[in-house]
Amino acid sequence: MYDLVASLASGVLVGAIYGLAAIGLSLIFGVMKVINLTHGAMIALGMFALYFFVSVLGFNPYVSLLPIVAGGFVVGVMVYWIAVNRVIGSSDLMSLLATFAMNMIIIGVGTALWTTSPYNVDFSLPGISWHGYTIPGTQIVAAALAIVIAGLLYVFLYHTRTGKAVRAVASNRQAAELMGIPTRRILAIAFGLGIAVAGAAGALIATLFPFTILSGGSYELKSFVVTVLGGLGNPAGALAGGILLGLIEGGVAPFVDVSWTPVIEFSLFVLILIAFPAGLFRIGKNH
């Protein structure tokens, strides 16, 4: 019984981070219908950025989130102008290949620079212990910050002029253009925001686990699942989807061999796709 409760609690906490990671992917898809295959690489770059700020410059990991988010935004805007802008509007395959190519470049350069040997940010916070089970403080703070960042993004999208413009472009790009919204600039901002959020998720994950340049891959895969669970293009749904995925992982783990968890997870995913093709959280759709 205690192990189930501990496992569910861990699942919810890690799920919030899955959710944050997926928000970036969901936002980009929602606004420009681009499946961003640089997502995993950007999460990994967020991890390495945290390593740089904490282990090299001696910053506090949570303070480091600010420059990482800002840097992520700049990198995202650059990637947009370099690889995405010209292929928007052409076939889906073009943008998929463009972002895949960028992903391969980042992974290749990252492997050359850092190898695939794991890096570790040696940081810990006192956690909560209960009947022999401990939830590390870093995991609690990471989940809380993931929810705060998701909340800030929500406030930005719903309560600022630029955020409303992003939603308008997501809803109907032609109409938004007719209303005088500079859509290309808005698309670049949305892409930048998506990458910034992915970088923040990566940085928070790096406070929990050692990582390599390839570590973003598994979170990218989970992000796709979470995004589909939450409804494509729906950031609030993505957060809820992430927590749901974490709960499934936590709930299943005590009863089956952990190597079966992905099989069960993906089987549920297929069932959900069949039953709810638009995602579980349609009500939360923001357009």
Add this chain to the structure above:
Amino acid sequence: MLRMSAMAVTLTCAVLLAAPFAQAKTLTIGFTTSETGKLNADSKPQLLGFELWRDQVNTAGGIKVGSKHYKVALKYYDDQSSAGRVQQLYSRLILQDNADFLFSPYSSGLTATAAVVSEQFGKIMITTGAAEGKTYRLGNKHLFQLYTPADKYLKSALDVIKAKSPKAKIALIYSNDGFSSAVAKGALANAKRMGLHVVFDESYASDTTDFGPIINKIVASGANVLIGGGHYADGSTLARQLHDKKVNLHFISLLVAPDIPKFANLGEAALGVTVPSQWEHSVGYKPDFGVAPSAFTKAFEAKYGNQPGYHAAGGYAAGLVLQHAIEKAGSIKTAAVTKALNGMNAMTFYGRVHFATGAGDHGLQIGHDMVLAQWQKGANNKLVSQVVWPASAQTAPILYPLKTFAH
């Protein structure tokens, strides 16, 4: 006249002295290495070991085969840690690059793939970084294993448990790749034979990044010692999470990861973790041929600026063993070198090398022993790896039980 004679003598001497080197041909040794992909960290030191051996051999004039000398050329490609690439590239190494001999890639999985190709073309392949024994039980005739087979990997850890706390509750958790599964299967059989009590036995996916669920299950099982693991990425993550989650364990022994010097970057999470090791730089083997352990360590440090682990030593040893077999055979012909390898039972800087020659297990390593190393605090609190088992090879007493956490 005198001047002419002097010149003639000088020229004759020069020709005679240069004769062995003038005849130096090139022996190509082909292999793949994981310059990219998940095996990169483990594969890289193995490559450095190959390269150090090549440089030393070539500086000394090459491999002596009868009256001829062969310089060594290494031909290698990046296999991207992928079995598909290995299959393609070993065919290329044999057919297009005309490799005379082969070294294995890193990891049991990739080596099993490479072995299919090497055997198909009847090429000798010295395998290193590949402990799984199954590949050597398929009737291969040209495959020779340097590592102690996987089923004996955790034997030293079980010996420690048996000696220190025979009633310990053991958790055996391991990556579901071929090598780690073979190690776990061997450990389970050995534990049963030794009367030890395994209370939890479970595998995890090799790309696992969050060990939270499996750690909760270890706690629930009441286990107080843990053995298992897989490769570097998962092993280092597991060690850190065991520490972050304050799991009280008397003894931890993980495969591969703690043997990489970078493991010490985990700080407190690394303290006390043990690793079954194919080789440690502090071993005192007296070799029948080739360098002494200390000379290898010194040369490696001088060239690369860091201490070699067993992956690097395995790479160097692969070259050394092949060289010795060729020199002993006095030929580079496959049949002669195979015969020399079959007859080898010798001590090297890396430990004893003796290959099984039976039809059912040809090439399996039967001479080499493992040691157990542990991360301990050294001078000025810096983490250092010490050989703690067996007692004959010990450089420091074992820390057992490990410090417990207050909850």
